[in-house]
Amino acid sequence: MALEIFWGSGSPFSWRVLLGAEIKGLAYESRLLEFSEGHLKTPEFLQMNPRGRVPVIRDDGFVLFESLPILEYLEDKSPQVPLFGEDRQQRAFVRRLISEFENYLREPIFNLTLDLLRTAGAGPPGSVMTPGEFGQTVKAVRRELSIFEERAARGTWLVGGRPSAADVAIYPFVATLRHAATKAQAQARAIGLHSLGQVFPGVHRWMGLIEAMPACERTYPPHWRAGR
Ligand SMILES: N[C@@H](CCC(=O)N[C@@H](CS)C(=O)NCC(=O)O)C(=O)O
Structure with missing residues (x-):
């Protein structure tokens, strides 16, 4: 099978x-x-x-x-097209970037995304954050995206000369936040995340690299395409 x-x-x-x-x-x-x-x-x-x-x-x-x-x-x-680097150091670097993302950015970025979607009436069931939680979450997301911006600012793949598991593991969360920001524009504007391109130009360029791949086009969430 x-x-x-x-x-x-x-x-x-x-x-x-x-x-x-x-x-x-x-x-x-x-x-x-x-x-x-x-x-x-x-x-x-x-x-x-x-x-x-x-x-x-x-x-x-x-x-x-x-x-x-x-x-x-x-x-x-299927190791022929490697996602975890081409040598020991690249592999370690891919894993480090994923580990950093998992430990410092994944939770706040995903929680903020869900909150923006819920505010816009487009999220999964669940309650929106209190203003205090929201403020803390926004602060964490902005801080971690600023750190990530330094890496992304080179305008290349995160590790080596090809897409790696680091790009693959991180991109969907940033793209989902951007999508949520278009749904809850007023809130996104209030926290300065309405235009990733203006606030985090390196991240924006890096996203463009991924979006130029047919793999990204083929896996784009169908309900976003349908305007939902
Ligand atoms: N740690 C899991 C998380 C998977 C996860 O939370 N998936 C969500 C969708 S983004 C889900 O299936 N939620 C359904 C539910 O909680 O009922 C992974 O990395 O795969």
Whole structure:
């Protein structure tokens, strides 16, 4: 059985896996699940991932969830187009950038994204943050994006001369924040994140590199394309 990828539209964790598979040129069966239809909470899906979350892959009967281990699995399965660097130092650098993102930026950027979407009436169920939480989260996102801006300002891939797992792991979250900012324009303007290009020109240029890849076009969240 071919590699299957179970994913959700607009899920940055899922987007990581789709982007990785596309960049590697892997053949896969796309299994798009609908959050609102309860597809992630069916007994069949919960058997694959008891947390009821995407992404999940199934490869010849082997089931794996958690986006970053999935990227590592795809790398081992198909090392010809490397996502984790071409030598030991590049590999360490890719992992360091992912680790920094996971530890310092992923939570605040994702929480801010969800909050902007909820404010705009477009997010998943859940309550919006208190003003105090919101302020702290914005501060953390701006601080970490400023640090990331220094790396992105070179206008190249984050590591080496090709897209790596660092680009793949980070881009979907920044793109999802940008999308949320277009939905909640007044709030985004109030916190100075309405135009990433103005505030973080390096990040904006780096996003352009990724967006020029056919892999990005092919994995662009379908419900965004439909204007939702
Ligand atoms: N740590 C997981 C996070 C996966 C995750 O939170 N996915 C979200 C979509 S962005 C999900 O499936 N949420 C469904 C739910 O919580 O019911 C990963 O890296 O794959």
